[in-house]
Amino acid sequence: MSANATIDELVVLSGKGGTGKTSITASFAVLAGQAVIADCDVDAADLHLVLSPRARERHEFWSGREAVIRQADCIGCGECLENCRFGAIRPTFSVDPVSCEGCGVCVRFCPANAIDFPERRCGEWMVSDTRCGTLVHARLGVAAENSGKRFPRSGARLGPSPRRPAVRSSSWTGRPASDAPSSPR
Numbered sequence: 557m558s559a560n561a562t563i564d565e566l567v568v569l570s571g572k573g574g575t576g577k578t579s580i581t582a583s584f585a586v587l588a589g590q591a592v593i594a595d596c597d598v599d600a601a602d603l604h605l606v607l608s609p610r611a612r613e614r615h616e617f618w619s620g621r622e623a624v625i626r627q628a629d630c631i632g633c634g635e636c637l638e639n640c641r642f643g644a645i646r647p648t649f650s651v652d653p654v655s656c657e658g659c660g661v662c663v664r665f666c667p668a669n670a671i672d673f674p675e676r677r678c679g680e681w682m683v684s685d686t687r688c689g690t691l692v693h694a695r696l697g698v699a700a701e702n703s704g705k706r707f708p709r710s711g712a713r714l715g716p717s718p719r720r721p722a723v724r725s726s727s728w729t730g731r732p733a734s735d736a737p738s739s740p741r
C-alpha cells in the first residue's frame with residue numbers, strides 16, 4: 557500500500573465473542589475522525605457504550621418468526637413437542653418464546669394447522685450522532701437475536717455514504733456485514 561493510499565471501508569469481524577472487536581472498532585472510529593460506523597453485532601451490539609450516541613432516528617427491528625399455538629385448535633397430538641429440537645414446546649402444548657428459534661418445524665408438522673407463525677419484533681435500530689460521526693446500531697430484547705435467518709420482510713438495508721470512510725463491527729452471520737443490521741442479534 558502506498559503512503560498516500562486511503563481506506564474507504566474497514567470491517568472488523570470474528571465469530572468469537574470477547575476478542576475485542578468493539579474496542580478495535582471504536583479505536584479506528586476515533587482515528588478516522590468523522591466516519592460512518594455500523595455496529596452489526598448479531599447478539600449484543602454494544603459500541604454505543606463507548607461512543608455515547610444521541611439517537612436521531614429510531615426504527616422497529618423485526619427479524620425471524622416465533623411459533624404461537626392456538627389452544628382452541630390444538631388436538632394434543634404431540635407432534636410439535638416431539639419434533640422441536642430446541643425444547644421450546646411445553647408439555648401443555650404452548651411455546652416458550654425465549655427458547656423458540658423460529659425454525660418453523662412445528663408449524664410444518666402440526667396436523668391441525670393450530671400454530672401461528674408471526675414475525676418477531678426483536679427490538680429497535682437507530683441512526684445516531686456521536687463525536688466520531690454517524691453510528692448505526694440496535695438495541696435488542698431479551699433472548700432476541702439476528703442470527704442470519706432470512707425471511708421475506710427483514711427490514712431495511714443500510715449502506716454508508718460513499719464520501720466518508722466506514723468502520724463496521726460484525727460477528728459472523730454467514731452474509732456480508734453490509735446486510736446487517738437489516739436490521740443490526
Ligand code: SF4
Nearest residue numbers: 640656657659660662
Ligand atoms: S418454531 Fe421451531 S423452535 Fe419454535 S417451537 Fe416450533 S419447532 Fe420449536
Ligand code: SF4
Nearest residue numbers: 630631633634636666
Ligand atoms: S402439533 Fe399442533 S395439534 Fe399437535 S400438539 Fe402441537 S399444536 Fe397441538
